[in-house]
Amino acid sequence: MSDRILGGTCLLLSMLYIYFAAQTQVGFISDPMGPKAFPIAVGVVLALAALYTLFKPDPEPVWPHLGRFGEIVFAVVVMVAYTYALPEFGFVISTSVTAGLLSWRLGAGPVAASIAGVTIAVGIFVIFRLVLKLSLAIGPWGF
Amino acid sequence: MDILASLGDGFAVALTWQNLGLALIGCFLGTIIGALPGLGPANGVAILIPLAFTLGLPATPALILLTSVYFGAMYGGRISSILLNIPGDEPAMMTTLDGYPMTQKGQAGEALALSGVASFVGAFFATWGLVFLAPQLVKVALLFGPAEYFALFTLAFATLGGIAARSQAKAVIAAALGLAIAMVGVDHQTGVPRLTFGEIHLYEGIHFLIAIVGLFAISEVFLFLEHPNGSAPGDARAKLNRLTAPLPMLKKTTGSMARGTVIGFLSGVLPGAGASLGSFVAYTLEKRLKDKEGTFGKGDPRGVAAPEAGNNAAAGGALVPMLALGVPGSGTTAVLLAMLMALNITPGPLLFTQQPEVVWGLIAALFIGNVMLLLLNVPMVGLFVRVLQVPAKYLMPAVAMVSFVGIYGLSGSTFDLLVMIIFGVGGYLLRKLDVPLVPVILGILLGNEMEKNLRRALTISDGDLSILWGSPIAITIWVLAILGFVAPLLVGRILRAKKSAIVAP
Numbered sequence: 001m002s003d004r005i006l007g008g009t010c011l012l013l014s015m016l017y018i019y020f021a022a023q024t025q026v027g028f029i030s031d032p033m034g035p036k037a038f039p040i041a042v043g044v045v046l047a048l049a050a051l052y053t054l055f056k057p058d059p060e061p062v063w064p065h066l067g068r069f070g071e072i073v074f075a076v077v078v079m080v081a082y083t084y085a086l087p088e089f090g091f092v093i094s095t096s097v098t099a100g101l102l103s104w105r106l107g108a109g110p111v112a113a114s115i116a117g118v119t120i121a122v123g124i125f126v127i128f129r130l131v132l133k134l135s136l137a138i139g140p141w142g143f
Numbered sequence: 144m145d146i147l148a149s150l151g152d153g154f155a156v157a158l159t160w161q162n163l164g165l166a167l168i169g170c171f172l173g174t175i176i177g178a179l180p181g182l183g184p185a186n187g188v189a190i191l192i193p194l195a196f197t198l199g200l201p202a203t204p205a206l207i208l209l210t211s212v213y214f215g216a217m218y219g220g221r222i223s224s225i226l227l228n229i230p231g232d233e234p235a236m237m238t239t240l241d242g243y244p245m246t247q248k249g250q251a252g253e254a255l256a257l258s259g260v261a262s263f264v265g266a267f268f269a270t271w272g273l274v275f276l277a278p279q280l281v282k283v284a285l286l287f288g289p290a291e292y293f294a295l296f297t298l299a300f301a302t303l304g305g306i307a308a309r310s311q312a313k314a315v316i317a318a319a320l321g322l323a324i325a326m327v328g329v330d331h332q333t334g335v336p337r338l339t340f341g342e343i344h345l346y347e348g349i350h351f352l353i354a355i356v357g358l359f360a361i362s363e364v365f366l367f368l369e370h371p372n373g374s375a376p377g378d379a380r381a382k383l384n385r386l387t388a389p390l391p392m393l394k395k396t397t398g399s400m401a402r403g404t405v406i407g408f409l410s411g412v413l414p415g416a417g418a419s420l421g422s423f424v425a426y427t428l429e430k431r432l433k434d435k436e437g438t439f440g441k442g443d444p445r446g447v448a449a450p451e452a453g454n455n456a457a458a459g460g461a462l463v464p465m466l467a468l469g470v471p472g473s474g475t476t477a478v479l480l481a482m483l484m485a486l487n488i489t490p491g492p493l494l495f496t497q498q499p500e501v502v503w504g505l506i507a508a509l510f511i512g513n514v515m516l517l518l519l520n521v522p523m524v525g526l527f528v529r530v531l532q533v534p535a536k537y538l539m540p541a542v543a544m545v546s547f548v549g550i551y552g553l554s555g556s557t558f559d560l561l562v563m564i565i566f567g568v569g570g571y572l573l574r575k576l577d578v579p580l581v582p583v584i585l586g587i588l589l590g591n592e593m594e595k596n597l598r599r600a601l602t603i604s605d606g607d608l609s610i611l612w613g614s615p616i617a618i619t620i621w622v623l624a625i626l627g628f629v630a631p632l633l634v635g636r637i638l639r640a641k642k643s644a645i646v647a648p
Contacts, residue, residue, distance in 0.1 A: 006576050010316055017323055017338075024330075024337050031598050032606035035330040035337055038594040042326065046319035052312040061575050064369040071368045076568060079361075082547070083560040095547075099540040106367060106536035113536075120541045124548055134197055134552050 002061055007054030011047055018043035071105055078102065090139020091129075095121035150274060153503025156203055157511060165200075165208040166508060170515045173215020178223060178527045179538060184216035185478045186359035190542065192482050193352050193549030202486045202501060207508040209482050213475070214512045217458055218262055218520060221451060222527055225254045235454065236419070237426040241439060241446030248442045255524050257392060257444055258451045263517040264400045265452035269408045269459025270509045273466075276412065277495075277502075280467035283616075284492040289599035290611050294620040296593040299470040302627035303582050311631060313578045321586015322593070324349055331591065332598060344558045351587045353550055353559050355481055357566025358573075358580050360546045364539045365571040396448035399429050403452030410453075411460020411473075421460075425453030459509070466490050466502060470589075474581035481588055 021039035064072075078101050085094040100117025108116060128134040156162075176187030191212055195205045224235040225242035238258060245254035287295070300318045327338045328348030339345040406428065407421035429449035430439045439446045458475065465476040469491035483490055488501055495502055520527075550563050570580060597611075604610035612618050 002576055006316075006578070010320075014319075020338050020340075021326070025335050027333055027335060030333050031602045033598045033601045035333050035335055038597065039323070039326040039337060042319055042322045045315060046323065049312045049315035049319060053310075053316065056312070058310055058313075058577060061577060063575065068369050072365045072571070075365065075368055076564060079543070079547075079564050079567075080561065083557045083564070086551070086557065086560075095544055099544050102364070102540040102543060103536050106539055108536040116537045116540065120537075120544055124541075124544055128194075128548055128552075132198060134194070134548070135555060136548060137551060137555075 001057070002063070003053050003057030007050045007052070007057070010050035011054065014043045014047035014050060017046070075102060075105060086137035086139075088139065090141055091136040092121050092125050093139065094137070095124065146274060146278060149499060149503045150506065152500065153505075153507035154510075156500050156504035157207060157507040162204055162207050162508070163511070165204050166211045166511050166515055167519075169208045169211025170215040170218075170512055170519055173212035173217075174219040174222075174516070174520065174527055175215075175530050176212065177216035177219020178530050179219075179533065183220065184213055184475055186363060187216045188213050188478050188482065189352075189355045189359045190546050190549060192478075192485050193356065193553050194545075196352070196485050197549070197552035202488060203504045205486055206482070206488075206501070206505050207511075210479070210505060210508050211512040211515070213479060213482075214266065214458075214509065215516060217266075217455060217475075218259070218516050219527060221258045221262065222255065222524070223531060225258060225447070226251060226528065226531065235422075237422040237450035237454075238447060240426065240450075241441075241443050244440065244442035245444070245447065250442065252524075253389065253392065253444070254447055256521060257396065258447050259517060259520040259524070260393065261396070261400050261403070261448040261451035262455045263513055265404045265407055265455035265457075266459055266513050267510070268404045269411065269456040270506065270513065272408045272412075272456075273459055273462050273509075274506060277463050277467045280463060281492045281495045284468050285496075286616065287492075288614070289596040289603065290613060291617045291620060292596040293593060293600055293611060294617045294624065295468060295470055296589055296596070298620050298624040298627065299585065299589070300582060301624040303473075303579075303585060310577065311628065313576070314582055317573070317578050317580065317582035318586050321583040321588075322590040323586075324354065324583075325587045325590025326594070331595065344556070348591075349562060349587070350553065350559070351481055351584070352485060352553060353563045354566050354587050355478070355584055356546045356550055357563040358570035358583060360542055361563060361567025362570030362574060364543045365567065366574065367535050367539050392444050396445050399433070399445040399449040400452040402428060402432075403449040404456040407453035407456030408460040411457030412463050419454075421457030422450035422454035426450040462509075466494070466505075467492065469494075469592075471585065474579075474584075477581050477585050477588065481584065484588060 018040050021036055021043060024036050024039075026034055026036065063069075078098055082094055082098040085097075088094075096114075096117045098117070099120040100113045103116040103120075104110060104113035125136065129136050157166075172191070173184075173187065177184060188209060191209060195209055198205075200208065220235045221238050221242070223229045224238040226246055228239050228243040242254050242258065245251065303314065303318070325348070327345055329336050329339075329346050336346055403422075403425035406425045410421040410424060426446065426449055429445055433439075433445055434443075461471070461473045461476045462479070465471040465480055467490075469480075469489060471477040471480045480490065488494065488498070546563070547560060550559055553559065573580060573583070600610050601608070604613075612621060
């Protein structure tokens with residue numbers, strides 16, 4: 001079933017892709033092939049392979065339980081929130097919270113996870129910002 | 144002896160204190176990355192590319208740092224194969240067959256030392272092979288026109304799934320997805336935006352580093368979240384009594400290493416074969432030739448030496464097509480290609496003629512890295528073994544955060560980080576569905592180059608498609624591409640059956 005969904009999704013994607021590729025505005029000066037042909041060809045190849053997968057699926061992979069799926073969705077939400085938090089709260093605070101949450105969900109106890117989060121954040125800040133002078137997100141407090 | 148003179152120049156470039164220091168740091172980091180559970184050479188290097196890039200190192204030192212990391216990771220991968228029976232990456236799988244039984248017999252130290260020496264031998268002689276073979280291939284490649292290059296890119300995609308590929312349809316899906324992503328952005332030849340949906344951030348296209356880090360590193364974090372408590376690897380507290388290989392053992396395995404090296408190098412050069420096939424064939428041949436007393440699979444040192452030499456030689460051999468043609472033949476070389484492109488270096492025949500100092504500096508760095516790894520590995524293996532015990536619950540958050548730092552450093556844009564997370568989710572789903580990630584990466588890396596060559600060819604012929612198969616070289620490449628695509632359907636079935644028959648007991 002998973003493979004059929006994959007095939008169906010890729011087929012739909014390829015249709016959309018070909019449609020949007022065909023919308024490309026072509027100027028009056030162009031080479032014989034133009035900017036549309038190659039993306040459309042790629043879309044066609046994708047569609048063919050998707051059709052094959054749709055009709056001849058492989059054995060079902062082992063999917064995690066619903067609860068574990070929830071963990072992955074939670075991790076995605078945390079990461080997205082992190083990207084928005086970076087400019088607001090600066091690198092060290094955002095990273096401590098994010099790394100701590102991830103560590104907690106990976107099985108560390110709350111106290112150990114908080115320590116791990118702060119250690120990771122401060123460690124990265126010291127190595128990459130102070131020693132290697134890399135640009136990190138700087139919040140209102142400068143760290 | 145042009146080649147030796149060039150190699151000498153390469154050493155002159157590479158042998159500065161700064162570069163030697165970088166090589167040492169790279170080897171050290173690489174071995175740790177390779178030894179850590181859940182971080183193979185591909186994703187380890189992927190995380191470090193953006194960092195090396197934002198550090199603003201010049202091309203040659205950055206190359207030296209990253210190739211050292213890469214080779215180090217190949218070395219480190221075997222540590223978990225031998226001690227934990229968990230191969231760090233696919234080519235290291237064959238090492239588990241005799242390596243782990245040696246650990247069970249209390250010979251873990253010997254197995255580690257022996258595999259270190261075998262890795263060195265394989266990689267060292269393969270680098271010599273690279274030195275002599277690559278310039279020959281460059282001479283052929285200089286005759287290539289755009290039509291031949293287009294055929295060559297197709298060959299790379301057709302064979303990339305590898306000879307043991309499970310499903311060719313999924314490899315095609317992966318390649319098409321990669322190419323489709325590469326098309327996003329302003330068209331280089333006519334200047335019109337394609338598939339950008341008016342989003343300004345997409346005009347420059349999607350940077351391949353964002354895709355690689357997302358697909359490899361972030362998706363790894365999700366894979367670990369699947370299991371409660373981050374399923375820590377087994378107990379690594381194997382006793383290490385001695386960390387050197389006894390001389391008789393080395394003598395006994397000399398032949399195994401030599402055969403493994405030759406087979407590994409050849410399968411590395413062939414498109415699509417790669418390191419997995421190299422170590423597989425090396426092990427099988429060794430078993431057939433030498434297994435008179437039935438000791439293979441029960442901790443025979445020759446069963447460790449042959450596949451280790453084989454997979455490291457294949458890693459060197461795979462660099463031949465990557466450097467000379469600009470077309471990687473395996474997943475690991477695809478990451479190296481990404482590294483070169485991040486440094487604004489395009490591999491291929493022109494690189495050898497226009498920037499010889501980069502090529503030969505890189506090759507010299509390979510030699511230096513090899514020697515350093517051997518010296519580093521023998522006394523410090525105890526430290527690397529301890530690294531194995533870092534639990535995933537602390538390691539994976541750190542990996543995720545370093546990935547974010549690297550991508551943020553590229554552009555400082557939140558948009559890029561979001562795109563990386565999307566790639567992470569996509570990579571997780573594709574991995575679960577058994578869709579290979581490497582063709583996706585290669586599609587993103589080579590897509591624009593492939594289209595450019597096709598369009599150039601058609602501009603030359605004024606739209607006549609027959610130019611694509613208009614020369615003997617082009618026809619040869621097309622035939623190879625078709626063979627390479629069809630072969631796994633026939634050979635793969637036999638090979639897989641055999642592999643599982645050997646691995647199962």
